[in-house]
Amino acid sequence: MRKLQAQGVHHITLVGADRQTSIDFWEGVLGMPFVFEQPNLDNPGESHLYFDPGDGRLITIFTNEDRTPEPSRTPTDPGCVHHLAINLSQATFRQAVERLDERGITHSGVKDRGFMDSIYFTDPLGFLIELASYRFEPPVGVTHTQVLLLAHQIRVERGDYNIAPIHLADAIEQLVLRTQESLSDDRTPKRAYRG
Structure with a gap:
C-alpha cells in the first residue's frame, strides 16, 4: 500500500452569497486579485469565482444571486472548517488593525501565538478569517x-x-x-x- 503524496493545497472552495459580496470581500478587503470566473460545472445556477491569495494558488467561491449575506457565525461542528488563515507580511500585518478599524470590521486585536501573530474577524457570511504573520524568516532553501x-x-x-x-x-x-x-x-x- 502506498500514499497519495500531497504537494501543497491546490485550492480551497467556499460557499458564498452573491457575486459582488465575494468580489468586494476577497479582492476589495483582502487584496486577492479576481483572476477567473466560470459557471459551477456541477450546478449551473451558480458561478465559480477564483481569487489568487498571493502565492499563485487559488481560493474559489461558489456564488448564487439568490443567496444573501448572513453574518452569523458559520458552524464549528466536527467536520466543519473552523477558520482560514491568510499570510501577511509583517509590514501589512502592522497596518491590519487600523485598516480593519477604518472599515468598521470587528476583530480580535493582535494575538501572540509565539511563532506568529494573529488577528481574527469574520467575513460578511460569518466565516472566521485569521490574518497571520510569521515572526521569523527561514534560511534560504528552507521552508x-x-x-x-x-x-x-x-x-x-x-x-x-x-x-x-x-x-x-x-x-x-x-x-x-x-x-x-x-x-x-x-x-x-x-x-x-x-x-
Whole structure:
C-alpha cells in the first residue's frame, strides 16, 4: 500500500452569497486579485469565482444571486472548517488593525501565538478569517514548516510549553549549519572581541 503524496493545497472552495459580496470581500478587503470566473460545472445556477491569495494558488467561491449575506457565525461542528488563515507580511500585518478599524470590521486585536501573530474577524457570511504573520524568516532553501518542525523538537526536548523565539532562533541556526557549507572546520560560536 502506498500514499497519495500531497504537494501543497491546490485550492480551497467556499460557499458564498452573491457575486459582488465575494468580489468586494476577497479582492476589495483582502487584496486577492479576481483572476477567473466560470459557471459551477456541477450546478449551473451558480458561478465559480477564483481569487489568487498571493502565492499563485487559488481560493474559489461558489456564488448564487439568490443567496444573501448572513453574518452569523458559520458552524464549528466536527467536520466543519473552523477558520482560514491568510499570510501577511509583517509590514501589512502592522497596518491590519487600523485598516480593519477604518472599515468598521470587528476583530480580535493582535494575538501572540509565539511563532506568529494573529488577528481574527469574520467575513460578511460569518466565516472566521485569521490574518497571520510569521515572526521569523527561514534560511534560504528552507521552508517555514521545516523551521517549525525543528523548533518543536527543540521545545519538546527542553520541556517548554509552546514554541517561543528562542526555539525558532536555535532551529534556524541548526538549519543553516545543516544546509549551508563553509570553509571553516570549526563552526561553533566564538568570542570575536578580545580583552
